Each structure stands twice: as C-alpha cells, then as structure tokens.
Amino acid sequence: TGCSLHVLLAEDHAVNQKVAARMLERMGHTVGIAADGRNALRALQSRRVDAVLMDLQMPEMDGIEAVAAIRAGEKLTGWHLPVIALTAHAMKGDRERVLELGFDAYLPKPIRAEELRLALEGRVVRDAPAAG
Numbered sequence: 001t002g003c004s005l006h007v008l009l010a011e012d013h014a015v016n017q018k019v020a021a022r023m024l025e026r027m028g029h030t031v032g033i034a035a036d037g038r039n040a041l042r043a044l045q046s047r048r049v050d051a052v053l054m055d056l057q058m059p060e061m062d063g064i065e066a067v068a069a070i071r072a073g074e075k076l077t078g079w080h081l082p083v084i085a086l087t088a089h090a091m092k093g094d095r096e097r098v099l100e101l102g103f104d105a106y107l108p109k110p111i112r113a114e115e116l117r118l119a120l121e122g123r124v125v126r127d128a129p130a131a132g
C-alpha cells in the first residue's frame, strides 16, 4: 500500500519477534515490541499504534486477556484498533474463534510476509487449514 504504519508486536518468543519485526520493517512500517500482554497494554497507552500483532500464548497476560482489555476500553472511546492474532497451532475453526474473542484477523505461525501484508490491509488472510 505504501503507507507506513506503527505496529505493536506482542510476542514472547525472541526469534519470532525478530522475524516478524524484520518483515514489518521491510514493508516500511515501524515496530514496537512487547513480550507479554501487560506490556502491550502499557505500550498502547504511551503512543499511537495503527495495528497490533498479538501472540495468543504469552506469560503474565496472554493475547486473549489483552484483546479483551483493549475491546473493553474501546466501549468507552468508540475507537477500534486492528488487532491480528498470531497462533502457533493452526486448527480448523481458529478463525471463527479468534474473531469471537475480539481479534480482527489471525495469522498462523510461522508468519508469511504476504499473509502479513494482506492482514494489515484488512483482508481475511486464509481459512484455517485442517488440523494436522
């Protein structure tokens, strides 16, 4: 799209952080990193963020709790921050489940650059593959 976003990456795994951050930077975006949900919420209070990539499984506060807190806060503001779930184990039905939890889209890990780009453009990435 050519537009530069500030993306908050909430991911506890160091290698996954690096890979995703590099992809985002190559697309021309800037990246903030939080290693758990609590730090992600703190980061959202300290600066404007255009989109969040949120790992579901993190210590302290997981992605599910964090997106619930974000959506609860938005009931007061009317704002809607795009939050994309990162899931380690893609299974059939994941997409529906994460949308119900308040996410806007989901990306199965390992993340592919093209899917990440499409997700940031607000499109449905791909249907969950069958388990296994």
Ligand code: MN
Binding pocket: 011, 012, 013, 055, 056, 057, 058
């Ligand atoms: Mn994790």
